[in-house]
Amino acid sequence: MSVTLHRFAGHAPSLDPMIGLVARDMDSVNDVIVDRMRSEIPLIPELAGHLIAGGGKRLRPMLTLASARLLGYGGDRHHLLAAAVEFIHTATLLHDDVVDGSDLRRGRRTANIIWGNPASVLVGDFLFSRSFELMVESGSLRALEILSNASAVIAEGEVNQLTAVRRVDLAEERYLDIIGAKTAALFAAACRVAAVVADRPADEAALDAYGRNLGVAFQLVDDAIDYTSDAGTMGKDAGDDFREGKMTLPVILAYARGDEADRTFWRDAVEGRRSGDADFAHAVDLVRRTRAVEDTFARARHYGQQAIDALAAFDDGAAKDAMVEAVEFAVARAY
Amino acid sequence: MSVTLHRFAGHAPSLDPMIGLVARDMDSVNDVIVDRMRSEIPLIPELAGHLIAGGGKRLRPMLTLASARLLGYGGDRHHLLAAAVEFIHTATLLHDDVVDGSDLRRGRRTANIIWGNPASVLVGDFLFSRSFELMVESGSLRALEILSNASAVIAEGEVNQLTAVRRVDLAEERYLDIIGAKTAALFAAACRVAAVVADRPADEAALDAYGRNLGVAFQLVDDAIDYTSDAGTMGKDAGDDFREGKMTLPVILAYARGDEADRTFWRDAVEGRRSGDADFAHAVDLVRRTRAVEDTFARARHYGQQAIDALAAFDDGAAKDAMVEAVEFAVARAY
Numbered sequence: 001m002s003v004t005l006h007r008f009a010g011h012a013p014s015l016d017p018m019i020g021l022v023a024r025d026m027d028s029v030n031d032v033i034v035d036r037m038r039s040e041i042p043l044i045p046e047l048a049g050h051l052i053a054g055g056g057k058r059l060r061p062m063l064t065l066a067s068a069r070l071l072g073y074g075g076d077r078h079h080l081l082a083a084a085v086e087f088i089h090t091a092t093l094l095h096d097d098v099v100d101g102s103d104l105r106r107g108r109r110t111a112n113i114i115w116g117n118p119a120s121v122l123v124g125d126f127l128f129s130r131s132f133e134l135m136v137e138s139g140s141l142r143a144l145e146i147l148s149n150a151s152a153v154i155a156e157g158e159v160n161q162l163t164a165v166r167r168v169d170l171a172e173e174r175y176l177d178i179i180g181a182k183t184a185a186l187f188a189a190a191c192r193v194a195a196v197v198a199d200r201p202a203d204e205a206a207l208d209a210y211g212r213n214l215g216v217a218f219q220l221v222d223d224a225i226d227y228t229s230d231a232g233t234m235g236k237d238a239g240d241d242f243r244e245g246k247m248t249l250p251v252i253l254a255y256a257r258g259d260e261a262d263r264t265f266w267r268d269a270v271e272g273r274r275s276g277d278a279d280f281a282h283a284v285d286l287v288r289r290t291r292a293v294e295d296t297f298a299r300a301r302h303y304g305q306q307a308i309d310a311l312a313a314f315d316d317g318a319a320k321d322a323m324v325e326a327v328e329f330a331v332a333r334a335y
Numbered sequence: 336m337s338v339t340l341h342r343f344a345g346h347a348p349s350l351d352p353m354i355g356l357v358a359r360d361m362d363s364v365n366d367v368i369v370d371r372m373r374s375e376i377p378l379i380p381e382l383a384g385h386l387i388a389g390g391g392k393r394l395r396p397m398l399t400l401a402s403a404r405l406l407g408y409g410g411d412r413h414h415l416l417a418a419a420v421e422f423i424h425t426a427t428l429l430h431d432d433v434v435d436g437s438d439l440r441r442g443r444r445t446a447n448i449i450w451g452n453p454a455s456v457l458v459g460d461f462l463f464s465r466s467f468e469l470m471v472e473s474g475s476l477r478a479l480e481i482l483s484n485a486s487a488v489i490a491e492g493e494v495n496q497l498t499a500v501r502r503v504d505l506a507e508e509r510y511l512d513i514i515g516a517k518t519a520a521l522f523a524a525a526c527r528v529a530a531v532v533a534d535r536p537a538d539e540a541a542l543d544a545y546g547r548n549l550g551v552a553f554q555l556v557d558d559a560i561d562y563t564s565d566a567g568t569m570g571k572d573a574g575d576d577f578r579e580g581k582m583t584l585p586v587i588l589a590y591a592r593g594d595e596a597d598r599t600f601w602r603d604a605v606e607g608r609r610s611g612d613a614d615f616a617h618a619v620d621l622v623r624r625t626r627a628v629e630d631t632f633a634r635a636r637h638y639g640q641q642a643i644d645a646l647a648a649f650d651d652g653a654a655k656d657a658m659v660e661a662v663e664f665a666v667a668r669a670y
Contacts, residue, residue, distance in 0.1 A: 043494055043498050044491065092460075095456050098456060099452075118497055119494065121434055121456055122490055123490075125489075125490040126487060126491060129483060129487035129489070132479070132483035133480075133487055135483075136483050139476065141471060144471045145468075145471045148464060148471050154464070155461035156374055156461060158460070159376045159454065160376045162378070162454060162457060
């Protein structure tokens, strides 16, 4: 079957097929997550639970489970790894919110606001350590290699992003490096470890490519919907990135394509001197006029198509359909 | 040979024998450390190097190397693990300084003061990830198990300490739990992994006990010298803990043994209302009058003796002598 990226005919693309595909596996993963958040120090499950129970989609562990299903793997050795992936992700979010000084995530107050930065840093460290304990328990050195490398790449990407903060002239290439590291690396690793567990080393690269391209597409759409009015679909409020002066692709494109007045506006915005509602309205106008949002979605579709193409060699079936539709969902969710 | 803890006859106890014992191994470990701090993101080696090159003793990797020597292991598989241990330690220090808001460490400005909290959090995460990459490369799942467990215990201990902050009535037992986790667990793991590398599983427990007791003794002495005038031996300034309102054993004992006026003073100090020079002078007077510092050193000697006893079954020789003298050094360094 050759699949191309398209709007679904009968219904809007959805994550539901993937959720259904892995529902039973996910129950086991959730049990592991709840079990391993435990600690004699009550603050740990309390703080970690706030985020982990807080309405996340568990997309990354779902990708591990779906990828294993794609390979016909029927065991349960990947449940620990899927939980490890979610713990790495959660630890990263906790530290991200400290680094960005964020006060809202998925519409709820962030852990750093409720319990303070020190607790968020330390509970993040705890979850990160726990994730490695889970990987060790899974018994696969190769999976450990993939996920520990991804962790280092994520941290590198975060530092890279930190040093790019408030730089309005950030190159698109460097921006892609940053999201490739801080977002796509874990998507790639989450998919790739399924090939390790299923003992299908020859399929590692394809699953990595699927996850990596999906991750980039996912992040680009996330960046774009910050400037669209119907944001909120993924629990994010329109204008969050703008108000934090975050450099994302819509800003990079709008700045590059703008005239002198536009560039002055963006410089002021990124340097924190324009963050009011009227400023945001003007920003939305600029990204639309320069087609920056439209082209960010187009870039996302490009990566989405690559993700789908990475699955070409795998057998058709429910798993592949679900993984393709997850890409469609990722790139279409703002329409 | 039966060894008891005593003041050395001819000379003050020193780390020099251990440093000499592992000098060549340590050169290799230092090469690994320098190599793995590298990154395309310049801020990473810059920030990490500030702390790693900043006059630390590298005591923890040294313990891995000395323990391997004690077991007669002559290979180099433990060099990666020793570097991993130092990276875990460094990551912990970076996050600690953020959590405590510290501005000085080993007499130099802390990384969080120079580069800010976000950079310290993220570079800590990077070093932590790198440490796991090093462990994976060492190829031993058992070593990974020991060190990932230690990492989780450290983070738990840090959170435990955080929830004990400014609680003047902290129980000695809970305090020992905290330092057992945040300090001694890594000492224990650093020694224990040597038995894994040397393929001497039966010796794991003894090396763990040596490291754990040494770690507790080391921390207690660190706590005590904060209240002695000749502090600074280990790069720490007298009064640092006091001014931060940190609960340590000298405070716990002085509070427990003090009268109502003393207790009011300690409560005020721990809650941050007394941190001047005159307050510190009064605190030093109180911990002396209540024998709190003296007894903290006595507790340290107790654990030091247990560390030495843990080595009883091992063959006499230069390695054992060096490891015994390291304990003597740890407990005697404030005299």
